[in-house]
Amino acid sequence: MFTEAEGKSLLSAFGIDTPRGIEIAVGQMISDDIREPLVVKAISSTLVHKSDAGGVRVGVRRDEIDEVAARMGEQLAAAGHRLDGLLVEEMVPSGHEVIVGAVRAPGLGWTVMVGLGGVLVEVFEDVAFGLAPLANEQILDMLHELRGMKVLDGARGGEKADIPALVTLISRLAGPNGLLQSLPDDVIEIDLNPVIVSGTRAVAVDARFVVG
Ligand code: ADP
Ligand code: MG
DSSP: OOOHHHHHHHHHHTTOOOOOEEEEOTTOOOOTTSOSSEEEEEEOTTOSSTGGGTOEEEEEOGGGHHHHHHHHHHHHHHTTOOOOEEEEEEOOOOOEEEEEEEEEETTTEEEEEEEETTHHHHHHOOEEEEESSOOHHHHHHHHHHOTTHHHHTTGGGOOOOOHHHHHHHHHHHHSTTSGGGGSOTTEEEEEEEEEEEOSSOEEEOOOEEEEO
16 A cells, blocks of 8 residues: 555656645644645554544644644544554645546456546446546546536536646546556556546545555
C-alpha cells in the first residue's frame, strides 16, 4: 500500500492536481506556505476509510491542529487503530464530488470507472466504465453516460463543473501516456475518491493505491 501522500505525489508527477499538503508527526508545525482552511487526515497503516473512524477533519485552523490530532488519536485508538502521523493539506473549495477508479483486469489492462460521488454512486450506482488507454472523446462519452451528467453541467442552478479539467485529469491517469500505463505490475487498483470538480479546477483530494 502507498501512503496517501506518496500516491498524491505520483499523481502530481503526471500533472494531476492535488491539494498542497505535508506529512507531519503529531506535535510538529507546518510550514507557512500551506494556507488555511486546512484538512487534517490521519496517517495509519491499518486505516482504509479514514472518515469512518474519525480520521478526517475539514476546516481546521493552523492553531487547532494539535487539538484536532489529540481528539483524532483518541477516536482512532477506540477503533483499534494507531495514529502514525498527520497529513495536513489545504482545503479545496467545494465543488462536485466525482469518483475515478481503476482496476487491473488480468489480460485486459486497466478497467476505468467514473461516477458521481455521494448518494448518486451509492444509491443509484450511476457509473460508467471504459478500458485504458482512453482517448479524450471516450472519456467524454463515459461522462455523458452518467445520468448525473446534468448535475455536473449545472442543472437546477448548481455550479457548472469544469468538464475539460475533469477530462484532462482522467486522461493524465488513463490516457495513452497516463499514469496507469507506467505503474508497476503489483499495483492492482487505484481510487481517487473524491475528485472535487469546481467551475475552474478538478482536484484529486483522496488517493488510494492498492498493491496486490
Ligand atoms: P476517506 O478515507 O474517508 O475517503 P477522504 O480523504 O476522502 O477520506 O476525506 C473525506 C472527505 O473529506 C472527502 O470525501 C471530501 O469531501 C473531504 N476532503 C478531504 N480532503 C479534502 C480537501 N483537501 N479539501 C476539501 N475537502 C476534502
Ligand atoms: Mg475518500
